[in-house]
Structures are given as structure tokens and as C-alpha cells.
Amino acid sequence: MWGTFIFIFTSIWALQFLLTHFQVKHYQSEIKKLSNRDNGFLGTGYYKKRFGTGAIIVLVCDEHSRITDAKIMKGITVFARFRNMKQLVGMKLEESKFVDFLPKKEHLALTGAIDMIKKEMNKRKGNEAWIS
Known part of the structure; x- marks a missing residue:
């Protein structure tokens, strides 16, 4: 009995590892x-609970802060896959912060992506000024 339980548990754990x-x-x-x-x-x-x-x-x-591609x-x-978010393509970053068609968790993930892009833009501007 315990051998079967351990085998099933180990199999499920290995399957989860493989799918991850x-x-x-x-x-x-x-x-x-x-x-x-x-x-x-x-x-x-990202938003993670x-x-x-x-x-x-x-x-x-x-370079003009216009979204050219967006995926969610x-x-x-582990079967979740990326899907295109065509609603955001073409928007400016600042405009996309105020969209109302996303649930709260997705909006928090969107805000995180925007913040990361802004940090990268500022870093690149700083590097260009330093190199010149």
C-alpha cells in the first residue's frame, strides 16, 4: 500500500517537474x-499569488514609447501559454496605464512591465549622455 502511494506521489512530482x-x-x-x-x-x-x-x-x-508588441x-x-494582447499595440506607455479592460492582477503586471521599460529607457539615456 505505501509503496503504491510513494510511486504515485513520485510520478506526479516528476510529471510536474517535467511540465514546469x-x-x-x-x-x-x-x-x-x-x-x-x-x-x-x-x-x-508579473502578478503572483x-x-x-x-x-x-x-x-x-x-523609442517613442509606443507599444509595438504585447503578450500575456x-x-x-503549467499549460498556460502566451497570447497576443492586440488591444495594447499602438498605445503609448502612459496611455496603457489607464486601460480599463484588464482585471486588477493583469493591470498590476502591466504596470510592472511599464516600470521596467521606463527604467531601461532612463538607463540608456544616461549611458548615451555619459558616452558622448
């Missing part, structure tokens, strides 16, 4: 695709 590995590979490949551009900025934001659904948003914007991954399982 595939999800991480998917995340890395999406980030690599989005960051494989000559110019612009990439930012990721201990239990329940989470959300990851990846934004790409040009949300869910509670």
Missing part, C-alpha cells in the same frame, strides 16, 4: 523572440 520545465522553455523562447530586435525596449511584469491565478505581461515598445500569460497550470 516545458513552460520555462516556452517563456524563454517567447522572450528571446521578442528581444531579437534592433531597437526598442522590452519589459516584463501564493494560491490562485497569476499573470505575466511582456511589452515591447519603440495567465492561469494556474
